[in-house]
Structures are given as structure tokens and as C-alpha cells.
Amino acid sequence: MKKLFAEFFGTFWLVFGGCGSAVFAAGFPELGIGFAGVALAFGLTVLTMAYAVGHISGGHFNPAVSFGLWAGGKFEAKDLVGYIIAQLIGAFVAAGALYLIVTNKAGVESIGGFAANGYANLSPDGYSMTAALIAEFLLTAFFLLIILGSTNERAPKGFAPIAIGLGLTLIHLISIPITNTSVNPARSTSQALFAGGDYTGQLWLFWVAPIAGAIVAGFIHKALFDKE
Numbered sequence: 001m002k003k004l005f006a007e008f009f010g011t012f013w014l015v016f017g018g019c020g021s022a023v024f025a026a027g028f029p030e031l032g033i034g035f036a037g038v039a040l041a042f043g044l045t046v047l048t049m050a051y052a053v054g055h056i057s058g059g060h061f062n063p064a065v066s067f068g069l070w071a072g073g074k075f076e077a078k079d080l081v082g083y084i085i086a087q088l089i090g091a092f093v094a095a096g097a098l099y100l101i102v103t104n105k106a107g108v109e110s111i112g113g114f115a116a117n118g119y120a121n122l123s124p125d126g127y128s129m130t131a132a133l134i135a136e137f138l139l140t141a142f143f144l145l146i147i148l149g150s151t152n153e154r155a156p157k158g159f160a161p162i163a164i165g166l167g168l169t170l171i172h173l174i175s176i177p178i179t180n181t182s183v184n185p186a187r188s189t190s191q192a193l194f195a196g197g198d199y200t201g202q203l204w205l206f207w208v209a210p211i212a213g214a215i216v217a218g219f220i221h222k223a224l225f226d227k228e
Contacts, residue, residue: 003057023115063184064140070215072148074218143171182209
């Protein structure tokens with residue numbers, strides 16, 4: 001249960017901090033943090049929670065990461081369902097908190113896109129479904145290679161959260177214009193459920209592509225990099 005609570009709180013912080021920065025601060029007049037600020041916010045959520053609770057649960061905070069670690073031989077299949085449920089609940093509760101804050105601001109009539117992920121007409125810069133699939137697959141694959149490599153027993157100790165957090169920051173710097181950046185099905189699901197409309201219809205891609213990329217990366221790391 002401690003592991004599941006750690007995943008709940010870690011995923012909550014990722015969604016609340018990352019998506020919250022996009023909803024509240026990205027376009028704030030004159031002092032908005034922009035894409036770079038949102039990217040850094042996502043990286044900081046993972047970095048801080050990896051240090052805070054990573055030693056308890058492994059610090060997944062993401063169903064794709066759980067699948068990738070399983071494929072890489074670092075996580076048991078029997079724990080997948082519990083972790084994913086905890087991650088989804090954490091993400092949904094965080095999105096609910098964001099919703100309550102947004103809708104209690106004077107003059108707000110709509111939550112808009114609510115930092116949800118999308119492609120085609122819902123892509124920030126109009127990228128197609130094919131472009132979104134490629135980006136989410138590749139970026140999640142490299143995210144898992146960073147995670148698996150930096151947490152390997154032969155890697156320098158104590159620095160993994162920094163590499164992982166900076167890796168997620170870089171991923172967002174690359175792909176916010178493409179899909180608003182997912183690489184995390186829990187984060188995508190929570191925002192899509194509140195944004196509604198076409199966002200829920202496109203949600204399948206933000207499960208399929210990240211999980212596929214993570215699994216491929218897990219197998220690659222296990223085959224090529226895990227042993228001398």
C-alpha cells in the first residue's frame with residue numbers, strides 16, 4: 001500500500017504541477033512562463049517526487065514507465081494493475097483540483113483545452129495523427145532509455161532523478177507544439193476527461209504510442225545495455 005500511495009502522490013504532483021503550470025501560468029499576461037516554463041515544470045515535478053518517494057515505489061508516476069520497466073526486467077507484471085490504478089486516481093484527483101481552482105475564478109466560462117493532449121485540429125500547431133504517433137512513440141522510448149540507464153546499478157548513484165527530470169523537460173521542449181506532450185497515459189486521461197469533446201476521442205493515441213514506445217525501449221535496454 002505504501003508503494004501505491006507513493007504512486008498516487010507522485011502522479012498527483014506531476015499533473016497538478018505540470019498541467020497546472022500550463023493552465024495558470026503559461027500565457028499569463030507579461031509574466032507568462034511560456035512553453036519553456038511548462039516544460040521545466042513537468043521536469044521539476046518528476047525530479048522532486050523521484051527524490052521524495054522514488055525510494056518507496058520506484059517513482060513511476062506513469063503507466064508507460066511501469067510497462068517499460070516491466071519490459072526491461074525491472075518490474076513485476078503482477079504489480080502493473082495496482083500501479084496503473086494508483087497513477088490514474090492520482091492524475092484524476094489532481095485534474096479535479098485544477099478544475100475547481102479554474103472554475104472558481106471570476107469571469108471564467110470555459111476551461112478550454114485544460115492542458116489536454118491532441119492531434120490534428122487539437123494539436124497546438126496542427127500536427128497530424130501520424131506525426132503525433134511518431135513523436136509520442138519516440139519520445140517515450142527515449143524517456144525509458146534515460147530512466148533505465150540512469151537507474152542501472154552501474155550508473156552513478158543518486159543522480160537518476162536529475163537525469164530523468166531534465167529528460168522530461170527536454171521532451172516537453174520538443175513536443176509541446178506537436179501534441180501538448182503526453183508520454184504519460186495517466187496525465188492524458190485526467191485532462192481529457194475534464195476537457196471532454198474530441199479530446200476523449202483522441203485519447204487512444206496517448207495510451208497506445210507511449211506504452212508501445214516504452215515497451216520497445218525496455219526490450220532494447222535489456223538486450224543491449226543491461227549487461228556487460
